[in-house]
Amino acid sequence: MTANQNEILSALVDGELQGQELDHALQFLDNNEQAREQLQRYQFASDVLHGNAYDNSQIDLTGRLLASLEDEPTYTANISTKQKAQVISLPQPFWKQAAGLAMAASVGALAVVGVISQPQSQLIPMLSTAAVEAPTQIRAVAASGNRWTVEEAEIADRLNTYLVDHNEYAGASGVFSYARVVSYDAGQ
């Protein structure tokens, strides 16, 4: 599987393919057993990240962990309760990271860099594989001023690139328009 093929499968899971791209992806799945297995892994990761139930996977780490704990001998009623409570109350990022590690074992070509929680109101989550290209730096959201009000450096960088291109066509403040680029507070 090439990186591009992985990318196509991941886009398929995210519902981002349409028309000819979708047809090609489905044809590729029809003819390739490895691709079908890969798709299953991506689907699993997506389900875990989105908090959907998933009870039919060979790499269901969360289910296995819970099952193992259930099988542990009970020494006293108090200790047993405490153990279960500790596992079940683990924060969501733990399960996301567990899914990420499972993906790392399966998808050697991609680097796992951890999972970053983003407020859903600001970002479209694109982390369904739990494996992204590079570490993503989180920034505080500025209420106003000369910083984009976004949380992720990558998005701010993209918006800055767009701003440079847009400034070419700025209106009445044309003489000064690039001041916004020069003044950008990178928050560093």
Place this chain on the structure above:
Amino acid sequence: MRLIIRLVLALCLVVGTNSFAEPEAMKVLERMGIAAKQLNYEGVFAYQTGQNLQSIRIIHRADEQGETERLVSLNGAAREVIRTNDLVTCIFPEGKRVNVNRRPLGRGFPSDLLRRLGSATPYYEVVKGKQGRVADRLVGELIIKPIDNYRYGFRLWVDKESDLLLKSELLAEDGHVLETFAFSTVEMGKTIPDSLLQSQISSGTEMTWDRTEPVSAANMAATNLLPRWHIAWLPEGFSLVAQQNRIKAKNGATVEQRVYSDGLSSVSVFIEKIRARHSHLHGGSKMGAVNAFGTILSAHFVTVVGEVPAKTVEKIGASISPADGKQR
């Protein structure tokens, strides 16, 4: 009969146009655009938005070779923007990064303000205000009010002697000031040596270079890199004034930019093919008076950016859809 109706409508439009803009004020605006392109000047101006105040040095030279301009941040990191006829180079020393964008050739800058200015009059009231003083120079004020709340207003202070814009305020619907640019010192007409227009970043500094290159029209047509998109809503008076396609050298992503303007305000719509697993803006964001709205459509990042109110970029962004291969 239809011809008469059309003539009456056309006449109404012309009358409406003239009723909004004072001819003398429009002449000042035109001269201001020419001065910005043709003068040599060097100065320091302040840029204020919200609680933030930044001092910026600007050096602009116009000669037979065209225009060259350099802006340097005087507070914090010494960020620079250098514009020549065909390149915009942004230097961010704190991130050790240089962005180089190729500009549309032969346009000068601001790219086409003069050409667009005439079309702005039906959508703004343009009148002359009081005389004043900025950077120890006599200025005349221009007050520009929009006809609706999909665009901002402006107050401009233009040098009486040279017609250079010396101070600019961008105004929200309720009149409060969103951004101010104002020269504190400025010198005009002096000879500007090459050394003043070159970056002061030392040659030994390791920098990461990001480039974007334009895609030729022939290349676009041959490879059909981008699907067609349909924009169903724009504020009244906005029309397509520029369109370009670029390829980011970093990841090979193709980015289409469409610029829509009413003559004074403008928005850019960026459509970028998603090349890898990345996050994107979902909804609105702002930086000073510039608003952005982002979404993902058909495996493309779609982003609207402009010096217009948030609701304008949001409404434009929400009206964009793939046109299923049909050119609109």
